[in-house]
Amino acid sequence: MTQTLQRPPNTAEPMLAGEKSRTETFLVKLFAVVPLLALAAAVPFAWGWGLGWTDVALAIGFYFLTGLGVTIGFHRYFTHGAFKANRGLRIALAATGSMAMQGPVIGWVADHRRHHAFADREGDPHSPWRYGTSAAALAKGFWHAHMGWLFDREKTNAQRFAPDLLADRDIARIDRWFPALTVVTLLAPAVLGGLVTMSWWGALTAFFWASLVRVAVLHHVTWSVNSLCHMIGDRPYAARDKSANFWPLAIASMGESWHNSHHADPTGARHGVRRGQLDMSARLIWLFEKVGWATEVRWPKPERLARKLNPGYSAAPRGFGKAERGLLTETPDRSRS
Known part of the structure; x- marks a missing residue:
């Protein structure tokens, strides 16, 4: 069975691979701006008409289907190798x-591995702290981290940060199919x-809510x-x-x-x-593990987290739940770590 594994970046390769082409830059702007405009139009569009339960159900369904493809697939699996997946699951997550x-x-994976390699330092493609700590610098940094970095012309070198995926024929094929999958994700809800x-109006409203607005959100x-999540929080x-x-x-x-x-x-x-930190991506990985689609899952370890605990925080993560659900069962004892 072919298996995609996370590999350390090849530091012999340069960090960047030139610039995005004008076509690539245009498409990034198109995909970022058009759904955003749809989101801005959503409230007046929905005021009293143009939204039904079919639209809501399709929007929620496609939101979580595609979102979990990113969180479980692009992020936890392809970027970080948090588990091993059989070929069917690997292809489904990529698609x-x-x-x-x-x-x-x-x-996507190359950008995110680069982010972790240089998090909040020079080389991070989307740190909100790159311009400084003043109010004006943070406002500029927020825009850059949230959306502005997508419009930069620089292109992360996949040969350095994702050579394993370039060598995987299944994933390389799906990577090339991105334009076709974009058409599918926009037209399938409609x-x-x-x-x-059984109406053209139903197709139109589903396209608006479950395609454009769903993608924007x-x-x-x-x-x-x-x-x-790099500026505020715990x-x-x-x-x-x-x-x-x-x-x-x-x-x-x-x-x-x-x-x-x-x-x-x-x-x-x-x-x-x-305790209380909802993580539906982890719960689905647990289900994949139970049915045998995912193996060698890297569930968190109490001793590792205890060693990393910051001063002023309780050593006990407020109860972890059951080990077979990928949670911890015992309170970490820092005196033993």
Whole structure:
């Protein structure tokens, strides 16, 4: 069975691979701006008409389908190797993550591995701290981390940061299929909406809500992990950067906003490691493990987290739950670590 594994960046290769082409730059702007305009139009569009339960169901369904493709697939699996996946799951995660319209899988992973290699330092593609700590600098940094970095012409070198994915024929093929998967993610809700309502109007409203608005909301939730989760929130664990846990985004980000916990233990399959920290991505990985699709899952270890605990925080992560759900069962004792 072919297996994609995380490999350390090849430091012999340059960090950047030139600049994005004008076509690539145009498409990035198109995919970022058009859904945003749809989101801005959503409130007046929906005022009293143009939104039904079919639209809501399709929007929620495609939001979590594609979002989990990013959180479980692009991030925890392809970027960090938090578990091993069989070929079917690996392909499915690459395809559904691509349908989030956040870029092809190899480029996404290369950017994110570069982010971890240089988090909040020179070389990080989207740190909000790159311009300084004054109010004006942080405002500029927030824009850059949230969205502005996407418009930069520099291109992360995949040969250095994602050689394993370039060598994987299945993933390289899905990477090339990104334009086709973009068409699928935009048109599938419209087709389903039209079939359910048996009307062109149902297809149009489904396209607006479950395609354009859904993509825009997921974009901004993901980008908020880059921006907000490196600026504000709770920092119970020591990390080399300013990553923080931001609880208001826990559900919408499918567990990704427990960002300080993630940066403290990057290869961990679960980011929400304290009681009450919802992490549906981790729960789904646990289900994949139970049915045998995922193996060698890297669940968090109490002794590792205890060693990284910042002063002023309780050594006990407020109860962990059951080990078979990828949680910890005992209170870490710092005196033994």
